[in-house]
Amino acid sequence: MKILRFAVVFIAILVLFIFGCRKPERPEGMPDLTPCIVSVTFGGEKIEGVGVQLHPQDLTTNEWVSGGRTDVNGKAILKTGAYFDGAVPGTYIVSFQKFAEPELSPDGMLLQSKPLIPKKYMQGQSKETITVTKEQKEYVFELEGLK
Numbered sequence: 638m639k640i641l642r643f644a645v646v647f648i649a650i651l652v653l654f655i656f657g658c659r660k661p662e663r664p665e666g667m668p669d670l671t672p673c674i675v676s677v678t679f680g681g682e683k684i685e686g687v688g689v690q691l692h693p694q695d696l697t698t699n700e701w702v703s704g705g706r707t708d709v710n711g712k713a714i715l716k717t718g719a720y721f722d723g724a725v726p727g728t729y730i731v732s733f734q735k736f737a738e739p740e741l742s743p744d745g746m747l748l749q750s751k752p753l754i755p756k757k758y759m760q761g762q763s764k765e766t767i768t769v770t771k772e773q774k775e776y777v778f779e780l781e782g783l784k
Contacts, residue, residue, distance in 0.1 A: 661720055670723030673703065673715040674775040675767075677733065681779070683711025684735070690760060691715065691729035691767060699727045712775075728768045732760035733780065755782040 677687045687707040693699040703724035705713035715724050736750035756762055758780055767776050 663721060664718060667701065667718065667721065668699075668725045670717055670721055671726055671769060671771045672722065672774050673724040673769050675705070675707075675713045675715060675731070676775060676777045677707050677711050677713070678777070678779050679781075683707075683709070685709050685711065686735055687711075687713070687754065688734040689713040689715065690732045690734075691724055691769070692732065692760070693725075694728045694730055694766065699725050701725045703729075724769045726769050726771055728766060730763055731765040731767050731778065732763040733758040733765075733778070734760070754780065757782070 673691075675689045677684055677689065685707055688704065689707065690702060690704040692702055701717050701724070703715040703717045704719075705715045707713045714722065716722055717724055733754050735753040737753055739750045740748045742748050752759065758765065765778060769776075
C-alpha cells in the first residue's frame with residue numbers, strides 16, 4: 638500500500654514538473670521586446686531585493702508592464718508578462734518597492750511590513766521615468782532618502 642501511495646505521489650509530482658513548470662505561450666499581440674536591466678543604488682550602494690516596475694506612460698501605444706527584482710549587484714533583469722525577457726521600447730513611469738521583514742507583535746499577530754523605499758518612489762507616486770530603446774540596455778537609478 639505504501640508503495641502504491643509513493644508511486645501516485647511520484648507520478649503527480651512528475652506531471653506537475655513537466656506540465657506546470659513550462660513557460661507559457663507568448664501572448665498574442667505582444668510586441669518585440671528589447672533587453673532591459675535596471676540598476677538601483679542608494680547613496681552609491683547597490684541594493685538587493687528592490688522590486689522595479691515599469692508602467693507605460695501612454696496606454697494607447699503600449700499596454701505591457703515590465704518588472705523585476707534587484708539581485709546582489711543591485712540589478713534587475715526586467716521581464717514583461719512575468720515570463721518574457723525584456724521590455725517594449727517606449728516611455729514608462731518607474732516605481733520601486735522594498736519592505737522590511739515582517740515582524741510579530743507581542744501577542745503573536747503579524748505586523749504590517751514597513752516600506753524601506755520612500756513613498757515618493759512607490760507605484761502611483763513615482764515621478765521617475767525611463768525611455769526604453771533598442772540601443773540602450775541598462776538604466777541606472779540613484780534613489781535618495783533610504784530609511
